Amino acid sequence: QKEVEQNSGPLSVPEGAIASLNCTYSDRGSQSFFWYRQYSGKSPELIMSIYSNGDKEDGRFTAQLNKASQYVSLLIRDSQPSDSATYLCAVNRGYSSASKIIFGSGTRLSIRP
Amino acid sequence: SQTIHQWPATLVQPVGSPLSLECTVEGTSNPNLYWYRQAAGRGLQLLFYSVGIGQISSEVPQNLSASRPQDRQFILSSKKLLLSDSGFYLCAWMPQPNTEAFFGQGTRLTVV
Numbered sequence: 001q002k003e004v005e006q007n008s009g010p011l012s013v014p015e016g017a018i019a020s021l022n023c024t025y026s027d028r029g030s031q032s033f034f035w036y037r038q039y040s041g042k043s044p045e046l047i048m049s050i051y052s053n054g055d056k057e058d059g060r061f062t063a064q065l066n067k068a069s070q071y072v073s074l075l076i077r078d079s080q081p082s083d084s085a086t087y088l089c090a091v092n093r094g095y096s097s098a099s100k101i102i103f104g105s106g107t108r109l110s111i112r113p
Numbered sequence: 114s115q116t117i118h119q120w121p122a123t124l125v126q127p128v129g130s131p132l133s134l135e136c137t138v139e140g141t142s143n144p145n146l147y148w149y150r151q152a153a154g155r156g157l158q159l160l161f162y163s164v165g166i167g168q169i170s171s172e173v174p175q176n177l178s179a180s181r182p183q184d185r186q187f188i189l190s191s192k193k194l195l196l197s198d199s200g201f202y203l204c205a206w207m208p209q210p211n212t213e214a215f216f217g218q219g220t221r222l223t224v225v
Contacts, residue, residue, distance in 0.1 A: 034213050043203055043216040044157070088156065092211050098164060099145055099210040100172075105156035 001026055006089050006104035014112055019076040021107050023089030026070065032092040033065055035074045037085045038106065044088055048074060079111045115140035119204045119217030126224055132177075132191040134220050136204030139185065145207040146187040147214060148179055150200045157203065163187060199224045 006023050013019040021035075032051050036044035048063040050056045050072070056063045062075040072091075076083055089104040119136045126132060138144055145164055149157040159172045161179035169179050176195055180188045187204060201221050205214040 032211050032213070041221075043219045046213050046215065049213050090214075092213075098162075098170070099207060099212075100147070100159055100162050101205075101207075101214050102159065103149075103157040 002104070003027060003093070003102045004089055004091050004104035006087075006107045008105060009108040010110050011107055012110045012112055013079050015079060015081060017079050019079045019083065019109055019111070021074040021076075021087050021089075021109065023072045023074075023104055024070055025072070025089075025091045025093075027091065027093045028067075028070060030091045030093040033063070033072045034090040034092070034101070035061075035063060035072075036088040036090060036103075038088055039085045076109075081111050081113065084109060084111045115206075115208070115215075117204065117206055117215060117217040119220060121220055122218060123221045124223070126194050126222065128196055128224055129193050132189070132194055132198070132222070134189040134202055134204075134222075136187045136189075136217055137185055138206045141185070141206070141208060143184060145210065145214075146181065147205040147207070148187065148189050149203040149205065151203065152200045161189070194224045196224050198222065 004025050035048040037047050038044045050063040050065045060077045064073045086106040086108050088106045090101045092101050116139045147162045148160040151157050163169050163181045177191050201219050203219045204217040207214045
């Protein structure tokens with residue numbers, strides 16, 4: 001079982017619609033969760049961090065965390081062509097200073113006009 | 114503000130040659146530092162991380178090593194490159210334990 005699992009996609013969503021990306025993780029002791037966006041050939045860029053159960057909204061992005069189900073999701077409202085990228089779910093499962101972030105393999109998102 | 118520098122951006126090296134990739138962070142002290150590798154079309158694999166000078170933890174046994182000679186400097190090395198070492202190498206830093214990490218621009222290494 002992978003530590004962080006994502007559907008690889010590609011996920012195709014029409015422009016203006018809501019894109020929904022999902023992720024599950026295996027380490028129940030994980031404390032912090034992230035979504036990164038990666039454009040082709042570029043390094044990952046942090047778009048959302050979430051630390052407690054529930055929803056966290058930032059502009060068009062909403063991250064959702066359910067620790068009981070070990071599930072993290074990202075909603076992108078009013079999808080734009082510039083949202084086309086690979087989205088990486090990541091989990092920080094370190095303890096004290098020895099933090100390390102484990103990434104899923106990413107979901108490719110394509111926004112069609 | 115904090116910035117992370119990673120170089121070179123691209124590198125083509127023959128099999129059997131040595132490797133040295135450098136990463137430096139500015140505007141912070143005692144950050145956690147990380148090396149990841151991303152194979153083509155794949156996710157990020159954690160290679161090494163460091164919580165302080167001279168402290169290196171290896172995640173995956175392989176043909177690579179890492180060193181942290183100064184607080185804000187992290188170096189990835191190999192004595193003899195293999196074809197399988199090709200990939201996109203990313204350095205990252207974490208300002209506080211159990212928080213997010215921020216990435217450098219990456220080095221695309223092709224071993225020929």
